[in-house]
Amino acid sequence: MRTFRLAIVENDEDERFFMSEAFKASGEFEILGEFGNGDQLTDWLHGSPKQLPELVLSDLNMPGKNGYDIIDELKITHPGIAVFATSTSSVLTTREKCIRAGAKDFIAKPDIFIAYDSFVTEFYQLACRYLGG
Amino acid sequence: MHLNSNLIFHNLADGVFLLDETGRITNCNAAASAITGFEESEIEGKPFYTIGDGQDDPIKYRYELDQARKKNKFVAEGWKLRKDRTRYWAETSYSPVYDESEQLAGFCVLVRDISEQKERQSDLLESEERYRLMVEAVRDYSIFMLDPEGNVLTWNDGGMLIHGYAESEILGKHFSIFYPSADQLDEKPKKKLHVARDEGSYREEGWRVKKDGSLFWASVVLTALFNDRNALIGYSKVTSDLTGRLKDEEVLRQSEARYRSLVEQVGDYGIFMLDTKGRIISWNEGARRIKGYSAEDVIGKYFSIFYPEEDIINGKPAWELKVARATGKYEEEGWRLRKDGSRFWANIVITAVYDTEGRLSGFSKVTRDLTERKMSEQALQESSDKYRQLVAELSVTNSELSSVNRELEQFTAIVSHDLKEPVRTVRSFLHLMDQHVGQQKFDLLKSSIGKGVLAAQRMHDLIDNLLHYSQISKIGLQRQKLRVEEVIGEAIQNLNDAVEQSGAQIRVESDVSFIYGDRVQLVQLFQNLLANALKFTNGNSPEVTVKSWMENGNVRFVVEDNGIGISPDHLEKIFEIFRRLHFAHQYPGYGVGLAVCKKVVERHRGTIWAESVQGKGASFHILLPKI
Numbered sequence: 001m002r003t004f005r006l007a008i009v010e011n012d013e014d015e016r017f018f019m020s021e022a023f024k025a026s027g028e029f030e031i032l033g034e035f036g037n038g039d040q041l042t043d044w045l046h047g048s049p050k051q052l053p054e055l056v057l058s059d060l061n062m063p064g065k066n067g068y069d070i071i072d073e074l075k076i077t078h079p080g081i082a083v084f085a086t087s088t089s090s091v092l093t094t095r096e097k098c099i100r101a102g103a104k105d106f107i108a109k110p111d112i113f114i115a116y117d118s119f120v121t122e123f124y125q126l127a128c129r130y131l132g133g
Numbered sequence: 134m135h136l137n138s139n140l141i142f143h144n145l146a147d148g149v150f151l152l153d154e155t156g157r158i159t160n161c162n163a164a165a166s167a168i169t170g171f172e173e174s175e176i177e178g179k180p181f182y183t184i185g186d187g188q189d190d191p192i193k194y195r196y197e198l199d200q201a202r203k204k205n206k207f208v209a210e211g212w213k214l215r216k217d218r219t220r221y222w223a224e225t226s227y228s229p230v231y232d233e234s235e236q237l238a239g240f241c242v243l244v245r246d247i248s249e250q251k252e253r254q255s256d257l258l259e260s261e262e263r264y265r266l267m268v269e270a271v272r273d274y275s276i277f278m279l280d281p282e283g284n285v286l287t288w289n290d291g292g293m294l295i296h297g298y299a300e301s302e303i304l305g306k307h308f309s310i311f312y313p314s315a316d317q318l319d320e321k322p323k324k325k326l327h328v329a330r331d332e333g334s335y336r337e338e339g340w341r342v343k344k345d346g347s348l349f350w351a352s353v354v355l356t357a358l359f360n361d362r363n364a365l366i367g368y369s370k371v372t373s374d375l376t377g378r379l380k381d382e383e384v385l386r387q388s389e390a391r392y393r394s395l396v397e398q399v400g401d402y403g404i405f406m407l408d409t410k411g412r413i414i415s416w417n418e419g420a421r422r423i424k425g426y427s428a429e430d431v432i433g434k435y436f437s438i439f440y441p442e443e444d445i446i447n448g449k450p451a452w453e454l455k456v457a458r459a460t461g462k463y464e465e466e467g468w469r470l471r472k473d474g475s476r477f478w479a480n481i482v483i484t485a486v487y488d489t490e491g492r493l494s495g496f497s498k499v500t501r502d503l504t505e506r507k508m509s510e511q512a513l514q515e516s517s518d519k520y521r522q523l524v525a526e527l528s529v530t531n532s533e534l535s536s537v538n539r540e541l542e543q544f545t546a547i548v549s550h551d552l553k554e555p556v557r558t559v560r561s562f563l564h565l566m567d568q569h570v571g572q573q574k575f576d577l578l579k580s581s582i583g584k585g586v587l588a589a590q591r592m593h594d595l596i597d598n599l600l601h602y603s604q605i606s607k608i609g610l611q612r613q614k615l616r617v618e619e620v621i622g623e624a625i626q627n628l629n630d631a632v633e634q635s636g637a638q639i640r641v642e643s644d645v646s647f648i649y650g651d652r653v654q655l656v657q658l659f660q661n662l663l664a665n666a667l668k669f670t671n672g673n674s675p676e677v678t679v680k681s682w683m684e685n686g687n688v689r690f691v692v693e694d695n696g697i698g699i700s701p702d703h704l705e706k707i708f709e710i711f712r713r714l715h716f717a718h719q720y721p722g723y724g725v726g727l728a729v730c731k732k733v734v735e736r737h738r739g740t741i742w743a744e745s746v747q748g749k750g751a752s753f754h755i756l757l758p759k760i
Contacts, residue, residue: 011716012554012558014558014561014562014584015558015561018561036716037716060550061550061551061554061711063713063714063715063716063717063724064713064714064715064716065702069702087550088550088553088554088557089546089550089553091545091546093542094546109557111557111560112557112560112561112564113557113558113561114561114564114565114568115564
């Protein structure tokens with residue numbers, strides 16, 4: 001079973017904590033970095049990290065560079081990295097907007113951030129589908 | 134001296150030959166020698182034909198002598214040759230001579246040279262012949278002679294062509310056969326001969342009959358002919374066929390009639406003629422329909438009756454004729470009057486009409502009633518204007534709807550993202566606390582409760598801000614004249630605490646005294662901009678300048694600070710609602726302030742933008758229309 005190298009971008013610290021806990025618990029992901037917004041992510045990427053992530057999971061609504069900015073920027077600077085967007089919004093247009101902008105897919109956040117297990121399962125399946133198991 | 138027969142014989146002026154009973158010349162006198170050129174001795178004993186025509190024709194002479202014997206006298210005319218072979222025209226009279234016993238003794242032949250006389254005669258004949266040929270060859274006129282009773286004596290080609298008779302058919306016939314039977318019963322032919330006889334000639338135009346019975350319109354000249362003794366010897370008659378000319382005239386008449394009836398029946402155009410003075414001399418159906426006058430009403434009237442009073446006072450009708458006369462044509466559109474006094478919008482063309490010698494003979498006037506067309510054009514124009522207005526209104530409504538729709542979308546996004554987030558956070562901590570309680574981890578409860586309270590507070594603030602934002606677009610603008618200094622002063626006043634805390638220097642350099650707008654909203658605008666200037670600093674005391682000046686009829690405001698500045702990527706994004714560039718722990722806020730500023734400026738039909746060099750402060754620029 002393959003694991004994916006992942007970077008997480010989420011401005012809410014508590015949310016990010018539970019999120020990364022769930023990913024780590026699954027054993028299917030190797031988290032290379034956790035960032036509070038797009039500025040922090042791109043700073044890290046431009047700093048030539050030893051390993052680049054295969055996947056970026058990004059919240060949309062963040063101060064500074066938000067999720068849309070990340071989709072736009074990585075499309076050009078790191079086209080090899082698959083960006084997945086996530087948000088509390090379950091509005092259909094949000095998903096469409098992300099995919100149109102260049103995101104691989106969009107996954108709605110769970111109702112409460114202490115219940116990320118099923119989110120991680122779904123995300124893994126999506127990752128396998130797009131990047132190959 | 135005795136007058137004896139021998140003496141007489143020799144002195145006779147006419148040439149005399151005496152022949153014996155066989156026709157030989159016995160002797161001749163001097164006159165005979167003079168005529169023939171032969172001496173008596175040269176022809177004595179020779180046959181008489183010696184002095185003939187040179188043909189030596191004994192048979193003919195024998196015959197002539199026999200005739201003389203039978204009839205006691207015989208006269209012959211003919212050419213004879215003189216001795217020198219020249220010709221002369223001779224009249225030869227033979228008389229037989231008998232002796233006492235009534236036996237033929239010989240002949241006495243009288244020869245006269247009548248060449249000159251004959252020549253005159255032949256000249257006359259030739260001349261007559263020339264005339265005859267000429268007359269006979271005339272084909273366009275029938276020319277013939279009548280005897281005093283009216284019988285046809287001569288005929289020519291023209292007669293054959295016009296009347297249809299050949300010469301052999303008509304010679305000797307009475308000329309009344311050329312007349313229609315009614316004229317014959319009237320004895321018209323006879324009367325006409327009498328007129329010609331009494332007055333020398335008679336001319337007329339009238340119907341005549343051809344051989345085939347058809348009629349033709351003839352011009353006839355009958356001339357009485359008198360000889361030198363003034364006796365009537367007949368008539369000459371010259372006839373020409375005018376049917377062709379008549380046909381041309383008829384064609385012309387018919388064509389004129391066709392045009393007249395065409396013009397008269399035209400219903401959509403008023404077409405009529407004016408004389409040179411502008412009086413109406415013809416009228417048509419269209420004119421009747423358009424103007425309401427009948428022909429009897431207007432013929433002879435001056436055409437100004439169709440013009441409104443002011444045109445008449447201005448002398449317009451006469452002026453129009455003057456233009457038409459000078460340039461050939463006058464054309465215009467304008468109001469004209471009907472008989473009942475109502476107006477119609479007319480298109481008129483007045484054209485000067487000239488006769489064949491180029492003299493002005495009047496004017497034609499063509500009038501069209503364009504009232505309906507004008508009305509429908511106007512109606513079309515009005516409805517087009519109405520549609521254009523409607524389109525404009527729809528376009529405005531559409532853009533308003535689009536903008537409302539955009540706001541609604543934005544609102545949906547806001548509710549789904551920004552308001553849902555804190556609720557979810559509160560729920561999450563409540564669930565977490567439930568877990569803590571279940572796991573008896575009471576020491577962890579405090580932190581979760583604290584975070585839940587903060588999230589609830591945050592949601593409360595977000596809702597407040599959102600309401601504030603949405604109210605700007607809902608409440609109507611209270612436009613009034615405002616002192617710029619007062620507006621900015623009030624904004625600074627509201628930020629008093631922040632100004633004191635930060636130790637900020639705020640300078641106001643306003644060249645503009647007044648603006649028009651909503652007091653509350655404009656104060657809010659400057660308050661938000663100034664609050665940002667005080668907030669986004671690197672810890673240095675803020676230095677803020679507010680300037681204003683007139684620029685192309687607009688008022689330009691600039692709020693300039695010495696703060697952290699804005700990266701070029703974000704210069705536009707900062708005006709989006711809930712858009713924040715910084716984490717709350719660095720620079721607290723909700724991402725609403727500049728969105729409110731943008732909304733206020735747009736409601737005042739202005740524009741707002743930011744300029745910045747990163748790290749060297751930012752400036753916010755506003756253009757507002759003066760009024």
